Amino acid sequence: MNRLSSKDLISINLLSIDEVNLIIKESDVMKNGPRHTDDLKGKILAMIFEKSSTRTRVSFESGIYQLGGLGMYFSSKDLQMGRGETVHDTAKVLSRFVDGIMARTFSYQTILDLAKYSTIPVINGLTDFDHPCQALADLFTIYEKRGDLRGLTLAYIGDGNNVLHSLIQGCVKVGMNINYASPGGYTPLPSVVNEAQEIAKHTGSKIFTPCDPIEAVKHADIVYTDVWVSMGQEEDRDKRLNDLKTYQLNSELLSKCKKDVLVMHCLPAHRGEEITDEVMDGPNSIVFDQAENRMHTQKAIIKLLMS
Numbered sequence: 001m002n003r004l005s006s007k008d009l010i011s012i013n014l015l016s017i018d019e020v021n022l023i024i025k026e027s028d029v030m031k032n033g034p035r036h037t038d039d040l041k042g043k044i045l046a047m048i049f050e051k052s053s054t055r056t057r058v059s060f061e062s063g064i065y066q067l068g069g070l071g072m073y074f075s076s077k078d079l080q081m082g083r084g085e086t087v088h089d090t091a092k093v094l095s096r097f098v099d100g101i102m103a104r105t106f107s108y109q110t111i112l113d114l115a116k117y118s119t120i121p122v123i124n125g126l127t128d129f130d131h132p133c134q135a136l137a138d139l140f141t142i143y144e145k146r147g148d149l150r151g152l153t154l155a156y157i158g159d160g161n162n163v164l165h166s167l168i169q170g171c172v173k174v175g176m177n178i179n180y181a182s183p184g185g186y187t188p189l190p191s192v193v194n195e196a197q198e199i200a201k202h203t204g205s206k207i208f209t210p211c212d213p214i215e216a217v218k219h220a221d222i223v224y225t226d227v228w229v230s231m232g233q234e235e236d237r238d239k240r241l242n243d244l245k246t247y248q249l250n251s252e253l254l255s256k257c258k259k260d261v262l263v264m265h266c267l268p269a270h271r272g273e274e275i276t277d278e279v280m281d282g283p284n285s286i287v288f289d290q291a292e293n294r295m296h297t298q299k300a301i302i303k304l305l306m307s
Contacts (some may be wrong), residue, residue, distance in 0.1 A: 004304050008115040008122045012132045012169035013195060017203065020136070020173040026300035027140040027293065039303050041068035046094050047125070048103040050076045050110075051231050055267060056125050056133070059295035060102050064302055072098065091117035100306045106232065121305040128162055128232070134266050135166035137297035139174060141290045142222060145262060150175035150204070155220035157181050157213045158247045158274050159240070160188035163226045163266050172196045172205040179208040181216035183243055213247055217257045224264040225249045225274045241273065250276040254284065262286050 004019050012020065045064045049057065061071035081090045087110055094101055095118045103114055104125035115122040124132050143149055154171055156164050160182040168188060171178040180188065187209075197207060210216050217223050228244045229237045249263070263285040271277055280287055 002304075007120070007305065009132060009301055009305060010111055010115055010122070010124050011130050012135060012166050012173065013192075015173065017173050020139070020170065023136050023297065023300050023304065024140045024143050024174075026304060027137070027297040028144070030299040030303070031144075031293070031296040036066050036068070038068040039307050040064060040099075043067075043069035043100070043306050044098040045069060045071045045100045045102055045302060045306070046098045047071055047073050048076075048079065048081075048101065048105070049074065049125075050103075050105045051126065053104055053125075055291055055294050056102075056104055059298045060125070060302070063295050063299040067299060067303060069099075069302075069306075087113040088117045090114075091122075095119040100302060102302075121302075123301060123305065126162065130166045130169070131162045131266070132166050132169075133294070133298060133301065134163055135170040136301070137294045138167065138224075138264060138266070138290060139170050139176075140297050141264070141286060141293045142176075142262070144289075144293070145286060146221065151177070152221045153177040153179060153219060154222040154224055155179040155181070155216040156224045157216060157249055157253070158225045158244055159186050159228050159230075161226060161230060164188050165192045167224065168192055168196045168207065172199045172203055172207070175203045175205055177206045177208070179210065179216040179220060181210055181213045181247065183211070183247065186244065213253055214256045217253060217261070220257060220261060222262045222264055223249065223254070223257055224266075226266055227268065227270050228274050229270070244274070248274060248276065249279055251278050251282075254279055254282075257284075260284070264290050267291055 047060055064071045091114045100121040102123040102125045105127050108127040108129035111124045111127055165188055168178055228240050261284055265275055265287045269275055
């Protein structure tokens with residue numbers, strides 16, 4: 001296998017086990033091979049951003065450049081889509097001009113519609129529902145550090161958000177266990193967990209959902225967290241900080257983990273809220289390796305879809 005079966009990368013739950021492993025292996029090739037190639041020479045990737053971005057924008061734009069292509073950045077204000085043009089019409093028009101679309105949107109439905117109406121590959125760069133490119137890069141990072149993924153346990157602490165949805169979907173595809181500790185009202189969608197449980201029956205993964213962060217992390221190989229207040233949630237900031245304050249990844253919680261546990265955060269981090277400086281900058285942290293690997297995995301994805 002040297003391509004993905006679908007023309008698009010919409011969500012990890014739509015990838016086969018073989019395709020997830022292919023992306024991880026191709027990420028390794030991208031990272032350890034030549035920095036610049038002609039794999040996508042002459043190809044153009046339209047990059048649509050309804051949300052601001054550092055890692056997603058820079059990794060995709062740098063990645064396609066290193067593969068010989070061009071990335072074109074569009075905020076919602078740059079496209080007529082931001083002034084009422086339908087997703088249908090935008091997808092049809094962009095399909096005539098460029099070779100692929102990456103979109104970072106609020107609504108998951110926008111990604112589905114872009115994929116439905118375009119004739120070129122569409123990549124989900126983030127939605128409020130999931131973040132597949134992030135989780136695939138995370139799995140590659142863990143593979144890089146630990147080798148075989150099967151049987152490893154990832155513990156996620158905090159808000160059960162879009163990143164956790166993709167981590168759950170990804171972990172069960174590669175045979176990893178996942179524990180998550182989130183307070184009531186902040187747990188992942190039951191539909192995501194239920195679907196993952198069905199896949200776990202075939203891969204041997206286990207999904208454990210303790211409410212206590214200490215219980216979640218004590219046997220984990222990786223401990224992971226994300227911001228408590230994401231874009232669009234600023235009005236609820238005070239409530240969210242109060243509800244999640246006992247789920248901080250700090251040195252006390254880290255002391256309950258294995259000595260060689262890996263610390264991960266998808267960034268941006270709100271230091272002093274969901275994670276403390278001494279943990280994020282400590283010897284167990286692989287946060288910045290994880291951030292770098294976004295580019296290598298992005299390169300793998302666009303090569304597999306656009307070459």
